[in-house]
Amino acid sequence: MSSFGLKMLALVLMIIDHIAQFLPGMPIWMHWIGRLAAPVFIYCSIWSFTYTTDRKKYFLRLYLAGVVMSFIQWSLNIPNNFFRSLFSLMVILYLIECYQKNADFGKKFVVYLCWQAGTIGLCVILLSSFFLPETFVVYVLTSIMGSIFNLEGGLIYVLLGVIFWLFRNQKKKLVVGFCIFDIILFGLTTTSIISLSLGWLRFHFPILTIPVEVLEYLLDTVIGLPPVELGGSMWMENYEWMMIGCLPFLLVYNRKRGRSIKGFFYIIYPVHIVFFWYIGRLL
Template identity: 30%
Template sequence: MSTLPVLNGSSFRLNSFQLKLIGMLLMVFDHIHQFFPADVPVWFNWIGRIVAPIFLFASAEGYHYTRSKWKYMMHLYVGYVLMGIISMLLQRQLPSDNALMNNIFGTLFLSVLYMLLIDWLVGAIKARKYAQMAAAVIALLLPFIINQAALQLLTSSALNNPWVLQAFIYVNLIIPIPAFVEGGFVFIILGVLFHLLRQKRLWQIVVLVAVSTFAAWAGGFDLWVNYQWMMVFAAIPIALYNGAKGRNMKYLFYVFYPVHIYFLYILAYWLGK
């Protein structure tokens, strides 16, 4: 795997486990600000912007190294469904102004799904298996079709029919829709590009810079109010990644992510925040 030339002589490098630990630590800061916005400084949220790119990058690495890509993808899907159901039930039991919208599992699942489908299509093209090529193209288009159908449904019927909106909520619990997962299409595409460019670290960082610039443009370049562009600083830990796995604690993130969010939600509820 290629690395940035300036880092080739550096003795300080990060393995995959350490990279994820950094992401987990910074996500705690981010979510503390989310649930206690009036009590903590905004820079908690700033440093949280680098978390999603770190885990999208880690998912591309995990996809490459896992022995069962389908099993890896299904772990993310089960995490998405379980977290969606638990979040819905928790908000019903402890209603709060803090909306439990967090579920990065959906974004990671769709990113990995597209990694798998693209690899499937490339393999079919190389083998000249035309039926498999057609199936792969249809599978690639299906999430976009579902996404457009959902958007059309919400813009036409849901405004006048609360049952339609309720049905959409339940469907979205089991079918992650690209426009409604965290980061939407932008994060999904970023994860896929990390996969396609995984042998070219410099180009991975160029893509991250480009996506961050797009985020700044979409926010009207009001950089201190719309600060999603700060995810560009994820380039630093990504550049320091050495390709090694590190400690084998693959389920740590699956547990830590929802548990710390629910802890903060319940704490904010008890404190009346």
């Protein structure tokens, strides 16, 4: 299957998921199917990163698409902006490649850490001061700054992209890496191990109360594992683990580009979301 074929498959799966998200009364199984979309898009993006002849333009397209989508998020108050997640993934892949090639990795890594720590700190300050609307800060400002704060899916999806990229030429390791990732995600989301562990630390080591609260906040806003939402039903609430179902499609990728429709996926993403949001409001 070509890259275009994978993207079209992911698009259909994503639309099914968003129909269930925005239209009332839809069955839960539509969300189960939708879990397969994000990993397929991530997989296609890591190959785009590998094959593109102009990474600056590729980065810029993702960044601008994320900024445009952030204003739609702000207007509709919705969490959907996967462009930001893909942009953050591309930046981290670039850093990993710099490390592998000994291309000033140390300096770039320090700049990246300062950049992200600064943007997260600024967001926290602005959210605490009520100087700007909360939705503007978490959607628009984070996108403009290229921050990892409040990414759709959190850094969990970025980590999955890193796994895909590291093992992109080794299918057996890709399968093992994806399975291990999914098993760990299943364990963390469908049990209360994180919440119980944090509670144990807070109870037995009161001096760690503030650091634990900071960790809980970062788990929610950066990592993508909000403690209060963990431990729910594996079928009705925390079903992200179902993403493993896309693995067969990744394995049949033939490394060919396939048909090219420039800009199509950048346009259809916000358009279909806005469409279903309005339909949902009418219903």
